[in-house]
Amino acid sequence: MVAMIVGPRIIFDKSFVQGLNGHLIDEMTLYFTATCPSTLISEIIADLKLPLLKDGRIGEDIVRQLAVKMTGAHGAQPPPLRSLVVGSLRGQNPPMNGVTLPVMVGTPGVRSNATGTQLMVSQIPQQQMWVRWAAGDFNTEDESAAAAWRAGIDATDLEVDRERWKPLAAQLGNPSTLKAVVDGVDRIMADRSARTQHDLIHVALNVVRGTAGEKVSAGTYFVARQMGTTITEYAPFAAHVARLFLCFAVGMARGFIGTRSTNTIDLQYLLYAPFCRAFISNDKVHRMLWEAGAVTSEGEFVAGDLFRSDLKQHNDRRRAMTEDVWADHRAAHGQWPESIEGSIVSALWERHCPNWPRGGDSSTVGKTIDDLDPHTRDLIRRAIAMSRQP
Numbered sequence: 001m002v003a004m005i006v007g008p009r010i011i012f013d014k015s016f017v018q019g020l021n022g023h024l025i026d027e028m029t030l031y032f033t034a035t036c037p038s039t040l041i042s043e044i045i046a047d048l049k050l051p052l053l054k055d056g057r058i059g060e061d062i063v064r065q066l067a068v069k070m071t072g073a074h075g076a077q078p079p080p081l082r083s084l085v086v087g088s089l090r091g092q093n094p095p096m097n098g099v100t101l102p103v104m105v106g107t108p109g110v111r112s113n114a115t116g117t118q119l120m121v122s123q124i125p126q127q128q129m130w131v132r133w134a135a136g137d138f139n140t141e142d143e144s145a146a147a148a149w150r151a152g153i154d155a156t157d158l159e160v161d162r163e164r165w166k167p168l169a170a171q172l173g174n175p176s177t178l179k180a181v182v183d184g185v186d187r188i189m190a191d192r193s194a195r196t197q198h199d200l201i202h203v204a205l206n207v208v209r210g211t212a213g214e215k216v217s218a219g220t221y222f223v224a225r226q227m228g229t230t231i232t233e234y235a236p237f238a239a240h241v242a243r244l245f246l247c248f249a250v251g252m253a254r255g256f257i258g259t260r261s262t263n264t265i266d267l268q269y270l271l272y273a274p275f276c277r278a279f280i281s282n283d284k285v286h287r288m289l290w291e292a293g294a295v296t297s298e299g300e301f302v303a304g305d306l307f308r309s310d311l312k313q314h315n316d317r318r319r320a321m322t323e324d325v326w327a328d329h330r331a332a333h334g335q336w337p338e339s340i341e342g343s344i345v346s347a348l349w350e351r352h353c354p355n356w357p358r359g360g361d362s363s364t365v366g367k368t369i370d371d372l373d374p375h376t377r378d379l380i381r382r383a384i385a386m387s388r389q390p
Contacts, residue, residue, distance in 0.1 A: 006335060007031045008277035008352040009075075009098055009299075013269050014043045016280050016304040017069055024308060025072045027315040031337050031345055034075030035101060036126070037272040041077075043265060044070070046153075048138060048146035059146075060136060067133035074126050078102050078275055081241070081268070082208040088237040089201060089218035096236060096274035098299045098352075158252060158259035165253040168246075178247075178256045178292040185246045185294075189239065192228040200231045204242040207271075240296035241271055247294035257285060273297040277352040280307050300351075302344060310344040334359030 010032045017040075020028070028034075044066050050059035078084070078101055084094055094102030133142075169175070172184035188196060201218050204210075210218075225234055232239040248267050251257040266285040273279055273295045279286070282304035290301040314337060318326060329338065334357050337345050349356070 006033050007337075007356070008348050009033050009035050009101070009275065010278045010280055011035050011037065011269065011272055011276040012040075012280040012304070013266075013283060013286070014040055014066070015282060016308070017066060017073060019304065019308055020069060020073070020311075022069075022072070023315050023319070024311045025069055027311045027318070029072060031314075031335070031349070032278075034073055035272065035275045036070075036075050036077045037269060038077065038080060039265060039268040039272070041129075042145065042149050045133070045142055046146045046149035048143060049150045060138065063133055063138070064136050067130045071127065071130040071134055074130055076101050077126055078272060080208075081271055082210060085204050085208045085238050085241055086210060086214050086218070088235040089204070089214075089231075090221050091234065093235065094237055094275075096240070096296070096298070098275060098277040098297065101275060153261050153265070156261040156264055158261060158263060161249065162252050162259055165249040169250045169253040172250065175250070175254060178251050178254075178288055178294075181250045181254060181256065182247050182293045185243055185250065188246065189230065189232055189243055192230055194222075194227075197222060197229075197231055200242045201235075201238070203245060204231070204235075204238040207241050207245045236296070237274065240274060243296065244270060244289070244294055247289060247292070251289070251292075251294075257288065270295055273299060278302050278307075278348055280304050300348075302348075307344055313340065313343065314338060314345055330359070332359055 006029070010028075012034070044063060047062040047066070048059045050062060052058055053062075078094075084102060088094065132138075169181075172181070172187075175181045175184050189200065191197075198219060201222060202215060205215050205218060222229075222231075222234075230239075231242065245267070248257060248263075252259060252263075257263060263285055266283050269281070270279075270286060270289060273290075274297050276297070277299040278301075279290065279295075279297070279299055280302050281287070287301060287303070289295055317338060317340075321329070336353075336356065336358055337343075337349055339346050
């Protein structure tokens with residue numbers, strides 16, 4: 001399976017996946033392409049080490065259920081944050097337009113097309129992983145990853161970090177709102193002094209646990225830039241990471257963001273935000289930081305519960321159609337979703353895919369479901385089959 005762009009790219013967190021059923025996953029993948037950050041994968045496998053739940057389920061049950069959903073919802077996975085930050089600080093900046101997914105040539109599953117003009121990203125390794133987990137097949141590496149993730153969260157003490165960042169908050173005048181925190185951090189980002197820019201380089205690398213050698217290399221690259229250059233100008237992705245982290249840290253120091261250890265997971269999801277057009281979440285920290293302007297992204301924040309409700313509206317209408325009626329709709333409108341007044345799905349397409357072909361070739365009207373592309377045909381048949389179940 002090779003990643004195919006369908007509609008706007010989206011990022012969602014684990015809690016959003018938990019609230020979806022098979023119908024809604026089919027509807028979502030019909031109109032959107034998921035960017036699947038490694039944070040989501042790590043958070044799901046970490047549930048292997050969950051204690052026994054009140055309803056009698058064990059961690060393995062949770063992972064299996066989520067993996068079943070992700071076999072349909074998984075999109076292409078961007079490289080690890082560390083490699084993206086290190087590359088950015090060396091002048092190798094990933095695209096941050098929410099359209100093109102950053103990939104690393106030379107890694108498994110990545111190859112150029114015949115003309116060498118576009119990278120093709122194989123999703124086979126990820127799909128095999130989800131299928132294996134859905135079947136309850138967990139190896140020692142999975143167990144170790146789950147244990148390490150849980151241990152890392154348990155060892156996180158944001159109360160200590162909160163105290164550590166209070167001096168910077170004072171230096172910024174103890175901002176009275178999260179928006180004022182963002183404004184203060186932006187003043188730091190704009191400071192062209194070499195010392196401040198070196199500090200920002202270290203902040204970005206510390207967030208992704210960069211090595212001492214990587215810090216030296218990044219410093220050397222910076223020194224070779226024109227005097228007065230800022231990290232935002234020559235390393236925009238690294239700047240995004242440093243800026244967002246500082247907003248999070250100072251916001252926490254000022255009490256706008258809580259010290260729950262899992263807030264570090266919420267932060268990691270937002271670090272991938274430049275690679276989507278819509279960030280889907282019900283998380284309070286995600287919403288606050290996004291609305292305060294702390295996230296560098298061409299995308300937009302969408303409340304998860306509203307997005308799920310809108311997917312259901314589209315799905316209900318589509319499942320009420322016959323196969324031929326749906327085929328006629330696709331022939332006339334291409335991959336565009338049905339226009340529904342006030343629909344989030346429709347509005348996202350209007351805003352982020354204005355030049356997407358709308359179909360309308362009258363010679364195609366009247367074709368049956370068998371004439372559609374395999375992916376769409378499979379989704380329609382699965383939806384119809386599920387709708388007929390008692």
